[in-house]
Amino acid sequence: xxxxxxxxxxxxxxxxxxxxxxxxxxxxxxxxxxxxxxxxxxxxxxxxxxxxxxxxxxxxxxxxxxxxxxxxxxxxxxxxxxxxxxxxxxxxxxxx
Numbered sequence: 380x381x382x383x384x385x386x387x388x389x390x391x392x393x394x395x396x397x398x399x400x401x402x403x404x405x406x407x408x409x410x411x412x413x414x415x416x417x418x419x420x421x422x423x424x425x426x427x428x429x430x431x432x433x434x435x436x437x438x439x440x441x442x443x444x445x446x447x448x449x450x451x452x453x454x455x456x457x458x459x460x461x462x463x464x465x466x467x468x469x470x471x472x473x474x475x
Contacts, residue, residue, distance in 0.1 A: 382390075
């Protein structure tokens, strides 16, 4: 089958254009997939940051006050009297 040269060149040109269009379409799909993945990642990140912000905005939990144990009764000691008398008695007991 014989085809005129002009027709042959026109068909080859169209095939070249189709091939280039296919490559551009593949590149566009790749960019779209990358953008979609990035958008999904950023949405998750925003959700995470909003959660942190909400947690930071909440007041911290108030700790329960620990029950105070009842005070042990302090054993009463008798008053030794005036200090000078106490010192003199001890000094005297020491010399004996």
